[in-house]
Amino acid sequence: MIIGLDVGGTHTDAVLLSSNKIEKKIKVPTDSSDLFHTILSSFTLLLENIDPKTVRRIVISTTLTTNAIVEQNMKPVGMIVSAGPGIDPSSFVDSKYYYCVSGSINHRGREKAPVNIIEIEDIAKKLKKAGIEYVGVVSKFCVRNPSHEILIKRILNKYFKKIFLGHHVSGNLNFPRRIATTHLNTAVFSLHKSFFEAVKNSLEEMGLTIPIQILKADGGTMSLESSMAFPGQTVLSGPAASIMGAIPYAPKNQDAIVLDIGGTTTDIAFLVNKTPLLEPFGIQRGEHKSLIRSLRTESKGIGGDSMIRVEDNKLVIGPERKGPAMAFGGPVPTPTDALIILGLMHEGDKEKARQGIGSIARELGLTDLEAADKIFKTCCSIILKKTFEMIDKLNSQPVYTVHEFLEGYKFSPRKILLLGGPAKYFAKKIEKLYHIKAEAVPEASVANAIGAALARTTCEVSLSADTEHGIVTAHEEDFAEPISKSFSEEDLISTAYTLLKEKAISSGADADNLDEMEVVELQKFNIVRNFSPRGKILRTKVQLIPGLIKGFEKVLQ
């Protein structure tokens, strides 16, 4: 049997699945001041009368890092970056322990200015004196040549507990995002480590001794051990859990939209042939931009508990949430109250809901029923408008080759899958209003936990070969090997796949779930000097596609 547990902002959901069915599902309120206790009590509930020895997989998704960022209660850490020519990096991190140092590597990975060892020693001593324990080090173009980061780490090693290096974060270029991501990993490490060590110990006491898997923002899992190097990857795993939970119901060979309607927000995501779309670079939320691999999702500030009011004779819904619906003791009318008035939902105090919606109706000069319907329609329209904006953006993504331009794939959804409490009511309404097939996912209220339980391990590898220099490298994996002039595209891909398999297995993937590998990018260029060819640059990125583990197809039928 397997367990999936998703700690959300309001509720924590957990499921226990056998290969035939959902054996058990639970929903408990999240105590955000004590996530550890929330997780433990969920496991205790879930494992009542269950032999822990029958559990062979555990996947946990938490808001631990997300909360740490939102509440800004991360420990101060040191950051050392070297930029060389280009945009001034001094504004990238707002911290008094942030140092921009000399040293420069160019776009081909050639050293243009050396590291100043004395400068680094000086900074190390200052940071040590300030009580800093963890330091992140990032150099521009380190994904082409990480030698400066490695050298700086060697100097710092004796002063600090752990050093995080930029080139380990991702094979993608983007210096500011790499700095932000490395900073995040460095800053949440101690919190993540102590939290999950405590979880691990407690689960062992319950008799759960199997390795724990952690859900990432890209809808894949990684082992607890590998999460220690990249704790930032656990940020925003919640939306990913829900999207993964919708996959079984997505149409084959077609495009689909996933809408997860929560209390405060609705998460929007896209599936192509049952595979979720990824962000091209990494998570971005407002000004926070990172290289953390992530599903392509956006949140719109509208949900079942969004505040409703009338401003200038116009109905306004969200984005704030003031509490639960009035029917459940909240202070202001919400879409949930409207659903109750419309006779769709039967839970809650209908009289209180009527009070709330009634006040809105009077301001708009409508009957209660008319106002409730208007609220419901407006919610649908806000969500769908945002969704179509995202699709427009998706379909107008820049392309860099003639081939891509001419073959440009247009995302054209045939179906909307809805999750979250009010999913089934919204599905019907959207189908009626927009003439697009809409369907609430079965078990919509715990689909996130199911998604977590079934998510398979994902990872990616970026590999580049330079036949002029005679070397193939994947610096992210600390991999470098000599190659001959005749190193080909096929050699590159097979090397990349070998590295990907090794990385997946060390991140906790089991051998049965390694066949969904694909080439994401492949580029080939001649290096020409003085009008004669000197060699080739070959670059590729391969990934394990986000998806579900095998053997549980029956559970969801």
Place this chain on the structure above:
Amino acid sequence: MLKALNKTGLVFFPAFDWAIDPTHPEREERLLYTQDQVIEEGVFDISGIIEYKPDIVSTHDIRRAHFCVPDEKTITTQSHLISAGGAKAIADAVLTKEVKSGFALVRPPGHHSMRVSHGGRGFCHINIEAIMVEYIRSHYGVKRIAIIDTDCHHGDGTNDIYWHDPDVLFISLHQDGRTMYPGTGFTGELGGPNAKGSNLNIPLPPGTSTEGYLYVIKNCVLPILNEFKPDLVVNSAGQDNHYTDPLTNMNFSAQGYAQLTTLLKPDIAVLEGGYSIEGALPYVNLGIILAMAGIDYSGVIEPDYDPEKLKQSVSITDKIKKTIDIINAYWRQKNDLRLKAGEPGQMQVRHREIFYDTDNIFEQQKETVRICRDCGGCISIDSKAKPGKHVLCVHIPINACKSCIEAGYDFFDKAEKKKFDKVFLQDRTKDTYEIK
């Protein structure tokens, strides 16, 4: 976080799968290192910098600027159409005011392509700026446009297309034609009889450095722009004036390009040449983007930059100053020059020979223009290419007066079909194109 002072649009179309041939300077990876630098710097994440997808131009778009012989399809590839479409996408973003200004980093380039195009010249098949400018005139009704060509080679194609057009001011800064392809662009080349002085060619001596370029911008280009008062400024932003460029002999720098952009404030910049793909382009393009967006570019310096080595000699400075005096004098006399060029209603003829180095074609032209004080004047071009076709091309300018429209149709109607392989009529007043 970084924020652009001016909202800036970018189209990035490196055409990673297109080359003239594998070792040609105009090949796949020309913009690879630029892309690496721009992405590593996180440019597309800067608030206020918006990346647009390139458009693709239609046959109709091309037919506003060119007579393609035998036809558009034969002399272009998809890459040319998308490159021109990149410029068009930026034009839309700027003209609809989604952004304040924009930069199309596209390839292949276009500024050596003339009005009649039988094939490739100087790595160019169709003129991406001219196609964009004509699109802007037809779609947005913009009247006065200035094109400042800062590529190291004379922008002879653009110069040819606007040779007779008094509403488009074309200024080209380039390495002296006696030392550089295409061997034209001397100070006396001022435009046709109806547009004398609205074409200005500024040849610069080999070894001109940042100081010289900025001198020309400050003491010639900006004052003339001030007087001309264009509604739109386009920069053909070639990057081969750089001190590391393998095809040229100039000493311009990334800092210089960025300062030039800050001074010129182009609404639209379109990439042209530039073949130092590792040593120059990544830094020059980054400098131009930051300058357009109004972001500090003081750190954009080539790793091997040595201002002492690149200092301009006194004799070069003197030569540049003399050239500028000549240009400024011509500009002041432009109205007189036009009056002296001929009587209204007269037909003026010039004979030309054009060599297409990229496609090895030799073209002979007999161009007839109607002298007119009210518009740019209609033009008829008898063009014979070896190898190639013999065609007659009639152009009626967008702002043509009634007499010139009539004269244009007269050229077309009277052309004997059996004398030519094809006869074309480009009527810009109605945005139509006829073939007989």
